Amino acid sequence: MSDDPAVTNPEFYSVVFENDRVRVLEYLDQPGDRTAPHSHPDSVMITLSAFVRRISAAGQEVRVELPAGQARWLDAQQHAGENIGDTRTHSIFVELKEPKPGAETAAVLGPRR
Template sequence: MDADPVTTNPEHYSVVFENDRVRVLEYIDAAGDKTTPHEHPDSVMITLSDFQRRLHAEGNFRDVDLPAGKAMWLAAQRHAGENIGETPTHVIFVELKDATREKSTSGWLGPAQLAP
């Protein structure tokens, strides 16, 4: 990945586990924090806190309001983000190493949907 979030935003992303199949990242920020553009491969995102974020990509943005305790699919994408809520964001990403690293053609930004 040429825009690895651990490299582009090391104050927010850290590697908590890695092997030849997956890489697990922890993301933590505070209200008002922003990230620079970075890329995610196909991943599973697990929310550990309730949060509100604005995701920016290619001149567009999408606001997401997510509850704690959800696991969601995150298609490969490049974006920047900002915490637009009043609470910290705390998330785990399980990145799939054998998944495509190409940008999603779906045009969807952020997680695909909330799990029931």
């Protein structure tokens, strides 16, 4: 079973660009929409709209509220998400295809600066 978000939730994720080093996804949902569990490699997330979401993985949940126009780092992770706000979520993910150099570290759930 694939954990690629473009496969698990093609109604929300679409591939807008891809080459041998990066893949760019567009994400768009409405209030109340939920994603199936999926994974992202190390990525940069750019918010095109303000939103409030709940991200969950392995019994852990975080609330994410971001304004439009933010660029945030997203450690490689597997999670599911839910739009818990009253606006749509519209974001771009720039997924890196090259592995992180050095030792493995614990990922932070959700975006961070």
